[in-house]
Amino acid sequence: LAKTTQPISMDSYEGQEVNITCSHNNIATNDYITWYQQFPSQGPRFIIQGYKTKVTNEVASLFIPADRKSSTLSLPRVSLSDTAVYYCLVGASPTDTGRRALTFGSGTRLQVQP
Amino acid sequence: KAGVTQTPRYLIKTRGQQVTLSCSPISGHRSVSWYQQTPGQGLQFLFEYFSETQRNKGNFPGRFSGRQFSNSRSEMNVSTLELGDSALYLCASGRQGASYGYTFGSGTRLTVV
Numbered sequence: 001l002a003k004t005t006q007p008i009s010m011d012s013y014e015g016q017e018v019n020i021t022c023s024h025n026n027i028a029t030n031d032y033i034t035w036y037q038q039f040p041s042q043g044p045r046f047i048i049q050g051y052k053t054k055v056t057n058e059v060a061s062l063f064i065p066a067d068r069k070s071s072t073l074s075l076p077r078v079s080l081s082d083t084a085v086y087y088c089l090v091g092a093s094p095t096d097t098g099r100r101a102l103t104f105g106s107g108t109r110l111q112v113q114p
Numbered sequence: 115k116a117g118v119t120q121t122p123r124y125l126i127k128t129r130g131q132q133v134t135l136s137c138s139p140i141s142g143h144r145s146v147s148w149y150q151q152t153p154g155q156g157l158q159f160l161f162e163y164f165s166e167t168q169r170n171k172g173n174f175p176g177r178f179s180g181r182q183f184s185n186s187r188s189e190m191n192v193s194t195l196e197l198g199d200s201a202l203y204l205c206a207s208g209r210q211g212a213s214y215g216y217t218f219g220s221g222t223r224l225t226v227v
Binding site: 034036041042043044045046049087102103104105106107 | 118147149156157158159202204205206215216217218219220221223
């Protein structure tokens with residue numbers, strides 16, 4: 001499974017846009033990129049998943065360059081409630097029947113201040 | 115719709131004892147995975163079940179085992195508990211072919227004393 005590298009922590013202020021970049025140089029052709037959010041003492045929550053270019057949902061956007069060796073999670077206008085740990089994962093292909101183990105890295109601890 | 119339900123929410127056990135944790139996946143989800151989360155090691159994959167069969171297993175000792183029932187509910191068992199087994203144990207369920215990732219439960223906080 002492809003290893004991911006993310007910043008350990010980031011700070012932001014309410015109302016700002018936050019971009020968290022994840023590096024995954026060894027991503028395989030069939031791999032998808034998935035981001036999860038985790039609050040203390042809770043399970044991770046799925047945010048967004050993509051394969052290439054750009055994906056947007058009501059919560060975030062995911063930008064994936066053509067070489068797919070990195071990806072950027074974009075959170076528009078963050079609030080205090082966005083303070084959490086964000087994990088970038090590679091390999092959880094929806095149609096892959098064989099590999100179902102999610103490999104979590106250390107994640108990025110985002111602290112949003114007022 | 116109901117999410118992933120894990121019971122109990124908190125548990126305190128003594129070294130050497132065994133423990134069983136339960137996970138009820140989202141209705142219709144046949145894949146159930148278990149993860150251990152500790153401050154030192156982060157989130158680590160334990161095993162994954164699909165249709166009552168273990169499909170994947172992480173790098174954990176044989177004291178950690180699991181099973182899945184015909185209704186997709188899953189249990190995880192840890193025998194001969196050690197202090198280092200203290201962790202948040204998370205269960206995740208998923209539907210094959212889904213593009214929305216896995217849904218995690220809130221976990222069971224196990225403390226071994």
